[in-house]
Amino acid sequence: MTRISDVAKHAGVSVATVSRVLVGQGSVSEATRERVLASVKALDYHPDLAARRLRSGKTDTLGLIVSDIRNPYFTEVSRAIEDVAYARGMRVLLCNADEDPAKERFYLDMMRDENVAGVILSPTLSLLNQYRAEDFSFPLVLVDRCDAKTEADAVVLDNIDAAQRLTRHLLERNCRRIAFFYGAASATGSQRLAGYQAALAEAGLSAITQPVKPTTDDARQALSTYLERHRQTPDAVVASSGLILLGLVEGLRQHGLRYPQDVIVAGFDDMPWTRIVTPDITVMAQPTADIGRTAIELLLARIAQPGQAMRRIVMRGELIVRGSSAA
Amino acid sequence: MTRISDVAKHAGVSVATVSRVLVGQGSVSEATRERVLASVKALDYHPDLAARRLRSGKTDTLGLIVSDIRNPYFTEVSRAIEDVAYARGMRVLLCNADEDPAKERFYLDMMRDENVAGVILSPTLSLLNQYRAEDFSFPLVLVDRCDAKTEADAVVLDNIDAAQRLTRHLLERNCRRIAFFYGAASATGSQRLAGYQAALAEAGLSAITQPVKPTTDDARQALSTYLERHRQTPDAVVASSGLILLGLVEGLRQHGLRYPQDVIVAGFDDMPWTRIVTPDITVMAQPTADIGRTAIELLLARIAQPGQAMRRIVMRGELIVRGSSAA
DNA sequence: CTGTTAGCGCGTTCAC
DNA sequence: GTGAACGCGCTAACAG
Numbered sequence: 001m002t003r004i005s006d007v008a009k010h011a012g013v014s015v016a017t018v019s020r021v022l023v024g025q026g027s028v029s030e031a032t033r034e035r036v037l038a039s040v041k042a043l044d045y046h047p048d049l050a051a052r053r054l055r056s057g058k059t060d061t062l063g064l065i066v067s068d069i070r071n072p073y074f075t076e077v078s079r080a081i082e083d084v085a086y087a088r089g090m091r092v093l094l095c096n097a098d099e100d101p102a103k104e105r106f107y108l109d110m111m112r113d114e115n116v117a118g119v120i121l122s123p124t125l126s127l128l129n130q131y132r133a134e135d136f137s138f139p140l141v142l143v144d145r146c147d148a149k150t151e152a153d154a155v156v157l158d159n160i161d162a163a164q165r166l167t168r169h170l171l172e173r174n175c176r177r178i179a180f181f182y183g184a185a186s187a188t189g190s191q192r193l194a195g196y197q198a199a200l201a202e203a204g205l206s207a208i209t210q211p212v213k214p215t216t217d218d219a220r221q222a223l224s225t226y227l228e229r230h231r232q233t234p235d236a237v238v239a240s241s242g243l244i245l246l247g248l249v250e251g252l253r254q255h256g257l258r259y260p261q262d263v264i265v266a267g268f269d270d271m272p273w274t275r276i277v278t279p280d281i282t283v284m285a286q287p288t289a290d291i292g293r294t295a296i297e298l299l300l301a302r303i304a305q306p307g308q309a310m311r312r313i314v315m316r317g318e319l320i321v322r323g324s325s326a327a
Numbered sequence: 328m329t330r331i332s333d334v335a336k337h338a339g340v341s342v343a344t345v346s347r348v349l350v351g352q353g354s355v356s357e358a359t360r361e362r363v364l365a366s367v368k369a370l371d372y373h374p375d376l377a378a379r380r381l382r383s384g385k386t387d388t389l390g391l392i393v394s395d396i397r398n399p400y401f402t403e404v405s406r407a408i409e410d411v412a413y414a415r416g417m418r419v420l421l422c423n424a425d426e427d428p429a430k431e432r433f434y435l436d437m438m439r440d441e442n443v444a445g446v447i448l449s450p451t452l453s454l455l456n457q458y459r460a461e462d463f464s465f466p467l468v469l470v471d472r473c474d475a476k477t478e479a480d481a482v483v484l485d486n487i488d489a490a491q492r493l494t495r496h497l498l499e500r501n502c503r504r505i506a507f508f509y510g511a512a513s514a515t516g517s518q519r520l521a522g523y524q525a526a527l528a529e530a531g532l533s534a535i536t537q538p539v540k541p542t543t544d545d546a547r548q549a550l551s552t553y554l555e556r557h558r559q560t561p562d563a564v565v566a567s568s569g570l571i572l573l574g575l576v577e578g579l580r581q582h583g584l585r586y587p588q589d590v591i592v593a594g595f596d597d598m599p600w601t602r603i604v605t606p607d608i609t610v611m612a613q614p615t616a617d618i619g620r621t622a623i624e625l626l627l628a629r630i631a632q633p634g635q636a637m638r639r640i641v642m643r644g645e646l647i648v649r650g651s652s653a654a
Numbered sequence: 655c656t657g658t659t660a661g662c663g664c665g666t667t668c669a670c
Numbered sequence: 671g672t673g674a675a676c677g678c679g680c681t682a683a684c685a686g
Contacts, residue, residue, distance in 0.1 A: 003679060014657045019681055026682090029655060049440045050380040051679035054662050069409075070402050079396055082423050086430065091437055094421040096409050103413065110418055113376045216599060249603050272543060273600030276576050330663060341673045346665055353666090356671060378663035381678050658685080663678105670673080 002043045011039035022047060053115060061091040062299065063111040063119035065104065067144075067186070068214070069096040071243055072271050073288060074122065077143060080292025081120060088300075090117075099185055099214065101126040112137055118299045128187050133310075139302040143295045145187040146312060153302055154312045155295045157286050159188055162317035163195025166238065166266055166284045171203050173325055175235035175264055179226065181219055181248060182240035184211030192240040192268065208234060212244060219247025220254070227255055233263055236325075242269030242283075249277065265324040268317075279323025287315055329370045338366035349374060380442060388418045389626065390438040390446035392431065394471075394513070395541070396423040398570055399598050400615060401449065404470060407619025408447060415627075417444075426512055426541065428453040439464055445626045455514050460637075466629040470622045472514040473639060480629055481639045482622045484613050486515055489644035490522025493565065493593055493611045498530050500652055502562035502591055506553065508546055508575060509567035511538030519567040519595065535561060539571060546574025547581070554582055560590055563652075569596030569610075576604065592651040595644075606650025614642055 008015045013032055020026040021036040028036075039045070053059050064081055066074040078094060085092045093116060097104040101124045111119050118139035123131070123146075131150050133140075139153075146154035170178055180196045183189035193209060200207050212222045219239065227233060237252075239245035245267030252259060259265045260279065270285035294313055302308065331349075335342045340359055347353040348363040355363075366372075380386050391408055393401040405421060412419045420443060424431040428451045438446050445466035450458070450473075458477050460467075466480075473481035497505055507523045510516035520536060527534050539549045546566065554560060564579075566572035572594030579586060586592045587606065597612035621640055629635065 001679095004681095005679085015680080016658080016682085017656060020656090023681075027655060032656085046436070046440050048381070048442070048679055050377045050442060051662090052681075053377040054375070054381050054664090054678090055680045055682085057662075069406055070399070072397070072399075075397050075402060079423060079425075082396075086433070091420075091441075092422070093418075095419070096406060098406075106413070109373070113373050114418075115375070115377060246599055246603065253603060253605070272573055273603070276573065276580060276600070277604050278580070328663095331665095332663085342664080343666080343673060343675095344671085347672090350665070354671060359671080375663055378678090379665075381662090381680085382664045382666085384678075656686085658683105660681105660683085662680090662682105665676105665678090667676085668674090670671105 001048075002045045004045070004047065007036065007039045007043055007045045010043055011036045057115070059115055059117045060089065061093055061114065061116045062296070063107075063114070063116045063121075063138075064092050064094045065097050065107050065111075065119065065121045066094070067097050067099050067104075067122045067124065068243075069094075069098075071214075071241075073144070073242060073269055073286065076288035077292040077295070080289040081296045084293055084296045097124065099124060108136075118303050120295050120299055123187075125186055139299060139306065141295050141299040141302065143291060147187050147191070151310055152312075153298050153310055155291050155298060156312070156314055157188075157291075157317050158314045159191035160195035160198065162268070162284045163192035163240070164199045165195075165317070165319055166268075166282075167196045167199035168202075169282070169319060169321065170236045170238065170264060170266060170325060171199065171205075173236075173264060173327060176205060177208060177232070177234040178205075178236045178238060179208040179210060179234040180238050180240070181210045181212050181222060181244050183214035183244060185214060189214070189240045196238065212247075214241055214243055216243050216247040216250065219244040220251040221247075223248050223251035224254065227251070227257075233257065236264035236266065238265075239267030242267065242271045242274075245269065245281070245283070246271070246273070249281070259324050260326050270320060274322070279326065282322045282325040283320050284317045285320050286317055291315060328375075329372045331372070331374065334363065334366045334370055334372045337370055338363045384442070386442055386444050387416065388420055388441065388443045389623070390434075390441070390443045390448075390465075391419050391421045392424050392434050392438075392446065392448045393421070394424050394426050394431075394449045394451065395570075396421075396425075398541075398568075400471070400569060400596055400613065403615035404619040404622070407616040408623045411620055411623045424451065426451060435463075445630050447622050447626055450514075452513055466626060466633065468622050468626040468629065470618060474514050474518070475639075478637055479639075480625050480637055482618050482625060483639065483641060484515075484618075484644055485641045486518035487522035487525065489595070489611045490519035490567070491526045492522075492644070492646055493595075493609075494523045494526035495529075496609070496646060496648065497563045497565065497591060497593060497652060498526065498532075500563075500591060500654060503532060504535060504559070504561040505532075505563045505565060506535040506537060506561040507565050507567070508537045508539055508549060508571050510541035510571060512541060516541070516567045523565065539574075541568055541570055543570050543574040543577065546571040547578040548574075550575050550578035551581065554578070554584075560584065563591035563593065565592075566594030569594065569598045569601075572596065572608070572610070573598070573600070576608070586651050587653050597647060601649070606653065609649045609652040610647050611644045612647050613644055618642060
């Protein structure tokens, strides 16, 4: 492996000069600068990042901990984050906590040990409930999940409003018995539940709610169980996430129920498949690319200005009406 | 930040002893061992990974470079890899090259600079074509893409066989004009093309092939263009990947073509949505979890035994016949 | 503008 | 079984 001293020798300068050229700080004459750069190229020298990090205490690595890598919502957000990072020459350490607080803790510890510049995290409910800013030695931005009382930088959807508007849309379609399947393990699920309940309360209707694990399989199961236990099928079934929505649609098919004729369907996240099923599906779309981009920019701002006030950035969902809730 | 010297002072021993306890090498009396461990816990000490890496030259970080993070195939594979890594206490640095050779190079360089223990990569065609084992300073395992002449550890599907079996299935359904839409940018696409062609040759039929970018949007476009240019619709359309398959189904819907009545549809990758569309879709499924698990195990074996012979592990696809190719 | 020097925090010889 | 001392490769402070 070629080290900085090799470059220095080759260029006929000291290691300090080479370092200055590489880091771009301090002043170096144009002539020696070019000589150094030539030597770097000639020897194919690459600084050891571990050494650099140890010495300078700085990193250009960001951490990203998502709660489910298989959820297209998170891959879209990740991609947006990585695009920005790549454009700035930064690295992203992407980890999948899998909705498991232990795994989340493991990766959070790892981020600290790696001395990353900052972390973007979609927290488990467990972490959110006992969140204290002092527990984190690095700048942290929350995405997707955050409640009003949490004192942290965050980028989230206006979940209550979004769920409320989605539910109102179904009420306008004359649905009275609207069953809401939501992920009970996340703050997002409960907030969307609250929005749903608010809309029903406005209409003076009673809620039908079913907590599920935020997976397609569990949602399908839950719907099956529900349908088998109740003689009367609901007017509409609503999912608090794209993965759950997929489970509901699978479940309806299994039970031979057609939509929108037998039951209306709607949910969150404008996933590709919602457009190609027949009929296509009404969804509350999230601006995933915006969310990712905003999150990393918020993080970089926090890194640059550690003292600035906490900001919670709330995005508005977009209702996309399709065949599954056709009049 | 608490350092190893703090722990040493707290436990009343030297830094060397603390290090020995932590690394688990050299001999330490049980009594002092426990005392050190108690101090570590009391001070909440965590070794600085950068320093450790610099000194020891070793890492327990693995790199994973996928070519498209939004492709469910890769997220499934990633998850399997990360599960194994997590179980062994290792980290995974996951990056998204986005089918871009420049980005791929950037991340590969980064892996080298980070001194990762090894890398799992789904290479671009560009990299594969000029692949030389000597170019990589770290153990490397290829996934999803690799041709027979590449001298590298790899885990891939038997693409030729898989495409051939899928095509034969369509021939058995009496399809004669079978259009094959394939990702031209990857080795995988061309191999599947070869399998398709082989099956057609067996039957004495001529091929209809359409290279596309491996994205849903491009596939939809390509199908539209094809349909508009040719009066006669093909008997069947086949996609060389799940993303392309989605584009074909979208395109058929746009053009008001029903399947399997107007045209039969099939493709690769058993994605969740292929089960819920009506009719559901015949696919060649890949054992994604197995592929991921095998890849990381192959990498770990290579790290442990740098001298062992290169291995290419070829997996068999599973044909899942569904409604889109119903008789 | 440039070179010399001192650590960053840790693992690892070598003595004891 | 344990401690002292060195150096991994690099950056930053200080001289010149």
